[in-house]
Amino acid sequence: MASTIRVRATATGDTTEVQALIQHPMDTGLVKDAQGQIIPAHFIQQLTFEHNGKTVFLANWGTAVSKDPYVKFSFKGANKGDDLRISWVDNKGATDNTTAKIQ
Amino acid sequence: MFRTILCPAFAALAAAALACVAASAIAASDKADPKTNAGINPVADATAFRKFFTDKFPKVKLEEFVNGPYSMDEDLHKQWEEKEQFAPYEFALETGKDMFSTPFRNGKTYADCFPNGGIGIRQNYPYFDEKEGKVVTLELALNRCREANSEAPYSYVKDEMASLTAYMAFTSRSKPMDIRIPNDPRALEAYENGKRYFYTRRGQLNFSCATCHVQSPGEHIRAEILAPALGILNAMPIYRSEWSGMGTTSRRFITCNSQTRAVPLEPQSDEYRDVEYFLSYVANGLPISGPGARP
């Protein structure tokens, strides 16, 4: 199955800029469907970016984050060619992860 | 000459409306003769249309108008450029590509229905079908392709149609819009009908498409910045942050109608097909920028 995570990491000097787009419904549990039934809450609870085994970005999310979230951040200490591992867990226990090379 | 008559939003009383009519100047009638279409001049219209917007926004390059609100506001443009690096329509685009290449149950594909296998042809839609005597839009053509191959048609306002048209638009990116109006009185009438629809006020708020997109591009409507009408369909279909999802041209026409408190027509109604024809024609030469992202 295709990954839900699209990521681009670019190193300039000692700073690496990371952008990620994650495919996820991020349902709040407050919206009703066409039949009037509540669409149950379904959202990413934890999103982790790791470099060399160290967590460089950790997000604890709730229902306030919109569908298909986009994340952008920078961190120091990585080099071109290094691996960046991204993983998420949602409230239903589903997970996904991917590893990208820093360019 | 372009005249503006701003009338107050319609109250429930016809009396207010009457006062409004009395106060406005009625333009000299240039009613088109349906037999000879005397008076319908799409070339002159398109020239005037383009000149209106380039005069109003001399700093905006012609091809930039297709970026809608981003061509009107520098800060918004910067945010959009950043977002385009990781465009929110990417998922729909991928889905659309998969859908397009997946055969129907009978083994045929969308490619069998379209010229050039459906690749790089979006800029030719809508076109006037002389056999049918009506305007055919891309969305309509896609559903007809499905039905011709015993597949159920897609809703014009939901994700599937948006994904398919996103892919087809993508294969035409940067190609200039290229709408033809054949020398056929019915085609000219359809064009004129679309033009009329565009400028006609509707809904309790008494707005026409022109009220926002000709009179007020670059200005705010609540928290949104209005797009100019020139090239407004070139970015379709669009991922709208407001919708948290992708939307077709049909969806946009319908939501615009209800926002003026007009009861929307059925998707792909004659009026919608014709207004899409008009808006696309006056944008001839401007690049296809779809699929797009909007606030």
Added chain:
Amino acid sequence: MSATMSMIRNMMISAVLLTSGAWPARAASEADYKTALAAAEAAEKEAGQLRNKWTTTETELAAAKKAAAAGDFDGAIRAAREADALAKASIFQATSEKERWKDMEIR
């Protein structure tokens, strides 16, 4: 006539007016509602033929029916009359826009 007598006379006149139904604020009947609704629906139908219905007209019609179902005929008639006015305004808009659209046209 003494002050007391004219006062009594005025009260009696009021009483007669009230009971005779000449007082404008009497309770509305279902028949009145049905008439008002029929007029509103006919106007909305015409607006539909002109392909120019307003969402607010539809909302008022629905409100009228809902009020009537709950037995509130005063409210139902108010809503039906509002719907009628809105529908008529939408018809006026459609017919006048047949020429007036040209005022907005870029030429």
